[in-house]
Amino acid sequence: MKITRLEPFILHAPVTRGGIADSTHSLTHWGAPGVAIHTDAGLTGYGFSGTHAHLATDRLIADCILNSYGPLLLGEDPGEVRALWEKLHKHSPIYWVGRSGITHLALGAIDIALWDLKAKEAGLPLWKLLGGSAAKRVEAYNTDGGWLNWPLETMVSDCKRLIEEEGYRAVKLKVGGPSPNEDLKRVEAVRRALGPSIRIMTDANGRWSLPQAIQTAGRLVDFDVTWIEEPIYFDDVEGHRRLAETIRTPIALGEQLYTASHFRDFIHAGAVHYVQPDAVRLAGITEFWQVAEMAYGSSLPVAPHVGDMAQVHQHLCFAHPACSLLEYIPWLRDWMEHPAHIEDGYYVAPEAPGAGTTPTRRALEEINRI
Ligand SMILES: [Mg+2]
Missing domain, CATH: 3.30.390.10 (Enolase-like, N-terminal domain)
Known part of the structure; x- marks a missing residue:
């Protein structure tokens, strides 16, 4: 060919x-x-x-x-x-x-x-070509209920709907707004509404300075969040390392990192706990695999960021042993031949041949x- x-x-x-x-x-x-x-x-x-x-x-x-x-x-x-x-x-x-x-x-x-x-x-579907298993459980967490521009009531009701009607067991909330107290109030309100068994991820999108992150992210432990994502500027390896030594909440990052060697620097510095490569930010599946192998070898879970709206990453998660948790955002759902499908909070292994990328x-x- x-x-x-x-x-x-x-x-x-x-x-x-x-x-x-x-x-x-x-x-x-x-x-x-x-x-x-x-x-x-x-x-x-x-x-x-x-x-x-x-x-x-x-x-x-x-x-x-x-x-x-x-x-x-x-x-x-x-x-x-x-x-x-x-x-x-x-x-x-x-x-x-x-x-x-x-x-x-x-x-x-x-x-x-x-x-x-x-x-x-x-x-074959890509996950099968890469040696994956349909028996593997790939949990979905939904980011689409927690945007920072949603009023508090909307965010709480969206998150409740995702849990009670759509079957998710994990949601992500955006933080890093102008007021740290408002950030914490929003996380607290969602925790109270969803109860203790639902996982909540938080994401500051690189907004805070190191002292702001120490202060605000340090208080997230009160709400049992799974991670704080991109607490400070994307490229700052040393700052994230110092933060990781200071707060008890694990750090997630990677959506803004372009190369496998950049991931290596964060992993070797102890500056990341949940590794979030994105095949559409890295140079594709080939470089994603390099990062996933590196994380796996360091006992770090890989929870990919979904710049592809999970179309490719669902395959990679069914295939790679470091991946068992994957973000979901629905924006390409209506525009793909075989949109990612979630049942009861878990991805369903795709059966159509290919990588799920046919528009x-x-x-x-x-x-x-x-
Ligand atoms: Mg993010």
Whole structure:
């Protein structure tokens, strides 16, 4: 099988209630700039990144896919995924201008499309190709009830609905608002409403300074939260290490880290407890696997961030022994051929061949901004 053509796309899917916010970001659409990789066998692989749907930036990613990496892929055998990843990753005119950022996101989308093709060619869902088991339990935690722009009552009632009507046993709440007391009040209200057996994750999206984090995150232990995510600035290894030594609540991070070597620095420093790689922020599934292996070897659980809205990560969680807990956000649910499916708080192992990344025809027509 040979690669014959690359066809970029830019999907912009509306988010819940027209707009969400955390302490650092606010957005109205989720972006999925990506690529269809066509072959002479008639099979097509799909891969995409995850963005805040900023069209000018998404166009840079799509352009990088088509015009920087594209010529390196034409005529190649897409089954040689790891060799192609090495070839693209080490292509000096591209890494010279970016070993992270746009070039990395573009490479991630391509790598995912190649794995999608490989699984489709084998006639297997990706998790099966990677040696996973359908008997494995992959718990879902839902982030879509805890946005910082939801009024307190809305957040409490959304979280109650997710638990009582949709069967989740874990939810994530955004913190890092202007008032630490208000943050703590919101977490306390949800804990009181959900009771002691439900898991609550908290996420400050890199907002706090180290002393703010020591003070506010230090008090989260009163509400038995599972973790505090991105308490301080994303890249600060030493700050997270010092915080981890100071507070009792475990630290989760990784959604803003682009490379496996950056994860290595956090893991070796003892600056992270729950490792959160994202295959669409790293250079795809190939680099995600490197991070998951590293975490597993350090006895750290991997709870991926879902820039892909879990379409790919559900497969990776059924396949990798470090993963048993996976975020869920529903924004691509209506736009994928085989949307991730959760029953009674657990992911159902997908059966369709591929990586779960094939958009519907309607998505490619209605929300494609290419
Ligand atoms: Mg987060």
